[in-house]
Amino acid sequence: MKIYHDVLERKKNELINQVNAHPFLVRCRSGDVTMDELLRFLGQQGLYSRNFTRYLCALMANLPRNEDVLHLSENLFEELGLDESGDTPHHELYRAMLARFGIDLAEQTLTPGTFGLIDSMFQHCKDPNPASGLGALCLGAEALVPDVYTSIVAGFRAHQVPDKEISFFLIHIECDDGHAETIRDIMIDIAEKDEQQLNRMLAAGQALVDARLRFFDDILQQATVYA
Numbered sequence: 001m002k003i004y005h006d007v008l009e010r011k012k013n014e015l016i017n018q019v020n021a022h023p024f025l026v027r028c029r030s031g032d033v034t035m036d037e038l039l040r041f042l043g044q045q046g047l048y049s050r051n052f053t054r055y056l057c058a059l060m061a062n063l064p065r066n067e068d069v070l071h072l073s074e075n076l077f078e079e080l081g082l083d084e085s086g087d088t089p090h091h092e093l094y095r096a097m098l099a100r101f102g103i104d105l106a107e108q109t110l111t112p113g114t115f116g117l118i119d120s121m122f123q124h125c126k127d128p129n130p131a132s133g134l135g136a137l138c139l140g141a142e143a144l145v146p147d148v149y150t151s152i153v154a155g156f157r158a159h160q161v162p163d164k165e166i167s168f169f170l171i172h173i174e175c176d177d178g179h180a181e182t183i184r185d186i187m188i189d190i191a192e193k194d195e196q197q198l199n200r201m202l203a204a205g206q207a208l209v210d211a212r213l214r215f216f217d218d219i220l221q222q223a224t225v226y227a
Helices: 002-020 023-030 035-049 052-060 066-080 090-100 112-126 130-138 142-158 163-193 196-225
Strands: none
Touching: 002 023, 002 142, 002 163, 002 196, 023 035, 023 142, 023 196, 035 090, 035 112, 035 142, 035 196, 052 066, 052 112, 052 130, 066 163, 090 163, 112 130, 112 196, 130 142, 130 163, 130 196, 142 163, 142 196, 163 196
């Protein structure tokens, strides 16, 4: 078990480093990011993340064990506000944040990078082999959230935006580590039964990070076009 855990952790850290090195997140952490770039991120991220429950449901349909479905359903319930905490559903928190910044998703146009990110996540999560969806959702998404959102928060703070206006990001910096660990444990169990699945998981995570980097490319390019 430890060897698979270590391999996944190394890949996770490698992918985090790749994402953190993107100029968009570097600009966020340095305080050089423009408000236009941040607002374009909010809109495009909203188009991607509004499908999160669909990604999760597609993956859950392919899991071999009911126990794994139950573990992932905890993530789903939290997103929908159906868990015992009684907190506001995450999609409503995001919609409220968009409204505060005057962003309507209905008026947003998918960039090629955003379309590619959505399509890649769907294709991996719909794969009958759950190793693809697990790798994509864990290594290519959930495991990246704390670092990506920490950079985004730094960018907004550089523009003196109060934390209460971006509480969605602050909440996810804290909670998505647990989400990633839940999925990672399922990945380890699958790898123990069939070591060949490990490479599929790693490849899926890399594919999603490559798509995420193209997503960030478009944020910078679109902001430049409309500057």
